[in-house]
Amino acid sequence: xxxxxxxxxxxxxxxxxxxxxxxxxxxxxxxxxxxxxxxxxxxxxxxxxxxxxxxxxxxxxxxxxxxxxxxxxxxxxxxxxxxxxxxxxxxxxxxxxxxxxxxxxxxxxxxxxxxxxxxxxxxxxxxxxxxxxxxxxxxxxxxxxxxxxxxxxxxxxxxxxxxxxxxxxxxxxxxxxxxxxxxxxxxxxxxxxxxxxxxxxxxxxxxxxxx
Amino acid sequence: xxxxxxxxxxxxxxxxxxxxxxxxxxxxxxxxxxxxxxxxxxxxxxxxxxxxxxxxxxxxxxxxxxxxxxxxxxxxxxxxxxxxxxxxxxxxxxxxxxxxxxxxxxxxxxxxxxxxxxxxxxxxxxxxxxxxxxxxxxxxxxxxxxxxxxxxxxxxxxxxxxxxxxxxxxxxxxxxxxxxxxxxxxxxxxxxxxxxxxxxxxxxxxx
Numbered sequence: 001x002x003x004x005x006x007x008x009x010x011x012x013x014x015x016x017x018x019x020x021x022x023x024x025x026x027x028x029x030x031x032x033x034x035x036x037x038x039x040x041x042x043x044x045x046x047x048x049x050x051x052x053x054x055x056x057x058x059x060x061x062x063x064x065x066x067x068x069x070x071x072x073x074x075x076x077x078x079x080x081x082x083x084x085x086x087x088x089x090x091x092x093x094x095x096x097x098x099x100x101x102x103x104x105x106x107x108x109x110x111x112x113x114x115x116x117x118x119x120x121x122x123x124x125x126x127x128x129x130x131x132x133x134x135x136x137x138x139x140x141x142x143x144x145x146x147x148x149x150x151x152x153x154x155x156x157x158x159x160x161x162x163x164x165x166x167x168x169x170x171x172x173x174x175x176x177x178x179x180x181x182x183x184x185x186x187x188x189x190x191x192x193x194x195x196x197x198x199x200x201x202x203x204x205x206x207x208x209x210x211x
Numbered sequence: 212x213x214x215x216x217x218x219x220x221x222x223x224x225x226x227x228x229x230x231x232x233x234x235x236x237x238x239x240x241x242x243x244x245x246x247x248x249x250x251x252x253x254x255x256x257x258x259x260x261x262x263x264x265x266x267x268x269x270x271x272x273x274x275x276x277x278x279x280x281x282x283x284x285x286x287x288x289x290x291x292x293x294x295x296x297x298x299x300x301x302x303x304x305x306x307x308x309x310x311x312x313x314x315x316x317x318x319x320x321x322x323x324x325x326x327x328x329x330x331x332x333x334x335x336x337x338x339x340x341x342x343x344x345x346x347x348x349x350x351x352x353x354x355x356x357x358x359x360x361x362x363x364x365x366x367x368x369x370x371x372x373x374x375x376x377x378x379x380x381x382x383x384x385x386x387x388x389x390x391x392x393x394x395x396x397x398x399x400x401x402x403x404x405x406x407x408x409x410x411x412x413x414x415x416x417x418x
Contacts, residue, residue, distance in 0.1 A: 045342045075230045078222035083234045090238040094245050101252035104260065111339060166343040182386070185343045 019141040023149030026208075029122045030153035030194075031201035036122045039113050040154060041190040047170050050158030052106045053113060054151025056099065058144065060091045060117050061126060065143030067091075068131040084127045085118070092117045122150060153197075160193050161185055260336070261321070265293055265305040268323030268332030272297045279412055281404055290404050292412045301326050304412055307336070308401035313393040315339035318348075320394070322401045329366045330398065345390030352394060357382070367402045 029035045036057075043053045067087050075083045096114050099107040107114065117123065126146055131139040159169055165184030167175045183189045220226045265275065272295035279292040291307040303325040310318045319337035324330055335349045352362045359375075360382040372395045373379025376388055383391035405412060 071234075073219050075234075076220045076222040076226045079227045079231050083230060086231075086234050086238050090241055093242055097245050097249040097253070101249035101256060104253075104256045108337065180343075182343060186341060 016138070016141055019138050020145040023142075023145035023147070024152055025149075025201060025204060027146070028149045028153055028201060029146055030150060030157075031198050032205065033122075034198075035125060036120050036150065039116060039120060040157065041187070041194065043110055043113050044154055044158035044161055044190060045165075045185045046162045046168075047155055047159040048106070049109055050154030050156075051151065052099075052103075052110055054147070054154040056095050056110075056114060057117055057120060057123070058147025058151055059095055060088060061123055061143040061147040061150075062140060063091045063143075064088045064123060064127055065131040065139040066136060068127045069134060069136045069139035072132045080132065081124075081128070084124060084132075088123050088127065089118045122146065157190070157193055157197060160197075161189055164193075165189060261307075264321040264334035264336060265295070265323075268321060268334055269295050269303045269305055270297075270325055270331055272302050274299075281408055281412070283400055283404055290401060292405070294412055303331055304405065306401040306405060308397045310393040310397035310400070312389070312396050313338060313340055314345050314387070314389045315341070318390075318393050318397060320397045320401075322398055324366075324402065324405055328368070328402075328406070329364050330362050330402075332363060333398070340387070340390045345384065345387040347384050347387065348390055348394045351384045351391075352381070360384075362398065367399050372399045372402075 023029065025032075027033060030037075030040050039053055039057070044050045064084070064087050068084055071083075092115060095117070096107075099110075099114065126143060130142045134142070161184045163169050163174060164181055165186075166182075167173060167177050167180045181189075184193065220230065274296045276294035276296060279294070280289045281292060282289050288309070290309075293305040293307075294301060295303050295305065303323055306322045306324060308320050308322055310320075316339060317337070318335065318340070321334045321336055322330060323332045332353060338346065338348070340346050340348065351360055355361050355363060362372075362381060365372075365380075370381070371379040372381060374381055374383035374388055374391050374395065376383060377392070379395075381391070381395060
């Protein structure tokens with residue numbers, strides 16, 4: 001994975017904006033980097049599941065990026081990976097406890113995928129490739145941007161699958177159930193929709209590159 | 212960047228030991244704190260969900276008896292019974308039952324049995340069935356307009372609690388025979404254990 005290592009001194013507003021916005025299209029973790037495929041395919045059977053998973057991951061990314069960037073000089077190189085993993089696992093468990101306490105319905109439906117954020121390669125990837133080399137503010141923006149990009153991808157994927165597969169979006173019926181294609185809420189539908197979305201995003205990036 | 216790297220600790224034994232110790236120590240402290248903070252809310256939301264489920268599936272009641280744990284037929288798992296009373300008369304019991312035969316494994320159901328032994332309702336507490344297919348079990352078997360698929364007012368003594376495909380009396384969810392079989396499996400289990408220990412569970416006198 002290529003990471004933009006920015007010079008630490010002369011960051012202007014434009015660079016900050018780039019750190020934040022690159023996660024949506026240009027370096028979207030799902031559509032371009034193809035990371036975090038397991039939760040992407042697993043939880044996106046509905047838009048609300050995608051949103052819940054996306055926001056949980058965004059929180060973990062933001063917090064772990066901030067903390068990793070904060071302590072990067074205190075951690076010797078040889079033990080940086082175990083330290084990062086402990087930091088990430090801590091924030092994931094915090095999210096898990098909070099979700100179980102205050103949004104039990106969403107917690108139930110995401111189930112195993114919440115603890116699995118620990119091993120989501122997007123989170124460790126950003127800690128290692130970006131936060132351990134950049135200042136706190138840039139790292140926070142990077143975490144937030146990549147997290148929201150992940151969230152955007154999951155909601156888009158979940159929304160399309162829900163719409164085609166059950167005729168609803170965010171549980172609001174759009175068209176009658178007799179016209180739905182059930183395939184899309186099942187596992188194969190995840191692969192098909194993801195494939196087309198990757199193609200579309202690649203096309204957009206290509207067009208942008210030409211200009 | 213460069214100034215950052217210069218300040219980096221060297222990977223000596225002591226530095227590595229101290230860094231990892233500090234990270235895990237702070238992590239343990241944080242988690243313990245958050246756990247204490249959310250513990251009551253988690254317990255409350257679980258009890259609330261359970262009580263809501265019970266009140267939806269039983270005939271009107273004014274008091275719940277002490278929950279009773281009874282081992283199931285295999286003896287390795289337990290079913291939980293919540294007897295309900297109105298004016299100290301037994302009106303029904305909510306059974307927390309389960310099946311491991313779901314399309315995606317474990318399903319937990321709160322089933323209501325009234326004092327004549329018929330099912331009075333149910334709530335699916337936990338499942339991982341396919342959305343749009345097996346997940347329909349949440350409403351499918353309580354649709355009183357379609358008598359073929361409705362289990363309310365029936366019991367495994369009066370009807371064959373097996374999907375029609377397997378020669379039974381209950382219509383399975385369209386395209387979700389496996390989830391339907393698991394659902395009925397959980398209900399039959401609840402009913403059988405209840406019948407076996409009926410007197411013990413209902414407490415007859417209401418005590």
